[in-house]
Amino acid sequence: MIFVLGATGKVGRALVPALLDAGAAVRALTRDPAKARIDPRAEVVQGDLDTADLPALLDGSDRVFVLTQGHSADREAAVARAAARAGATHLVKLSTTGVHFGQTDPITRAHAEAEQAIREAGPAWTILRPGAFMDNRFAWRDSIREENAVYVPEGDPASALIHVRDIAAVATLALTTADHEGATYELTGGEALTTAEQVAILSDVLGRPIEFVAEPQSAASERMMRKYGWPADAVDGFFALKRESAEREHVVFGTVERVLGRPPLNFAEWARENAAAFAYHYGG
Incomplete structure (x- = not known):
């Protein structure tokens, strides 16, 4: 068991x-x-x-x-x-x-x-x-559905999701x-993508333009607490983790392919699988 x-x-x-x-x-x-x-x-x-x-x-x-x-x-x-x-x-x-x-x-x-x-x-x-x-990108769901926009903290690094x-x-x-x-x-995944590249892939899969907006950490923190209900200590922990991992998130490890005998699933595949979650809300 x-x-x-x-x-x-x-x-x-x-x-x-x-x-x-x-x-x-x-x-x-x-x-x-x-x-x-x-x-x-x-x-x-x-x-x-x-x-x-x-x-x-x-x-x-x-x-x-x-x-x-x-x-x-x-x-x-x-x-x-x-x-x-x-x-x-x-x-x-x-x-x-x-x-x-x-x-x-x-x-x-x-x-x-x-x-x-x-x-x-x-x-x-x-x-x-x-x-x-990759599932962390569900955090973009509401802003994509309601505004056709993605808000990310300034300096968000490329990541091998x-x-x-x-x-x-x-x-x-x-x-x-x-x-x-x-x-x-x-x-890790098999490639490191900037946040802008991830947004471009989602835009292509959804068949409509999505605006990419980089915002100061203070605005991003307020959004996480107000919009997503994160407690302040969780937000602080998240940004502490991001600060330490920023220079390393792009590193690609070949472990998935070595262990599974196939390439890792990529972000475009994830986006196609989850396109319905980002369906546009006409009229707001």
């Missing part, structure tokens, strides 16, 4: 069906099964990592995909220890490329500490370190085969 934490998140939504398609038995954790849209082939378990009896929750799971809300090092360390006590034999931790580059922002530090806890817990482990997700299905595909192999134990994988 494979226990999947973060089953309703960006990676988890792709990972659960990928594991099921590979023939694995999957147990997926969610706080609210009634609202969660989890593949019906999976066993869905209700629980909260902060209040649950973790060894009991993980009992019967021999492999665990470790991803927690807020990337709390303490929470993930507790999961790793509980998984070991419950008899798990393999932990797969979702981290970030920032750890590879030695970044010191709060998000990356938490991942680095959690990685160490995973390695020390006892079971075999695999660490996945993806870069920025990765498709979450590629992350899920690598995680599936790590969780279902023995060839990836003790491995640490940096995962």
Whole structure:
């Protein structure tokens, strides 16, 4: 049995069906099964990592995909220890490329500490370190639909964005085969695109011009809090991460092709798959 934490998140939504398609038995954790849209082939378990009896929750799971809300090092360390006590034999931790580059922002530090806890817990482990997700561009959805415009912070760097299905595909192999134990994988897409190039690709796929607007960080921060409901500390953490990763987001790792035996999915493919999400709202 494979226990999947973060089953309703960006990676988890792709990972659960990928594991099921590979023939694995999957147990997926969610706080609210009634609202969660989890593949019906999976066993869905209700629980909260902060209040649950973790060894009991993980009992019967021999492999665990470790991803927690807020990337709390303490929470993930507790999961790793509980998984070991419950008899798990393999932990797969979702981290970030920032750890590879030695970044010191709060998000990356938490991942680095959690990685160490995973390695020390006892079971075999695999660490996945993806870069920025293509799905992050859903943050542009409202402004594209309502204004045919994309607003980004000034100086936003070129980024080797990765498709979450590629992350899920690598995680599936790590969780279902023995060839990836003790491995640490940096995962990116196959090309680095500037934000303007990403907007141009979306514009071409949607068949209409989209304005690219670079705005000061203060305006971008206000937009994230007002429009998207981000708390101030999350916004500060995001920009701290961006400042540290800016010079490295363009770095392309060949891991996806090496592990999967095919090129990574590209941003144009992602844009075509998700074109309906950006459909224009006539009349505002």
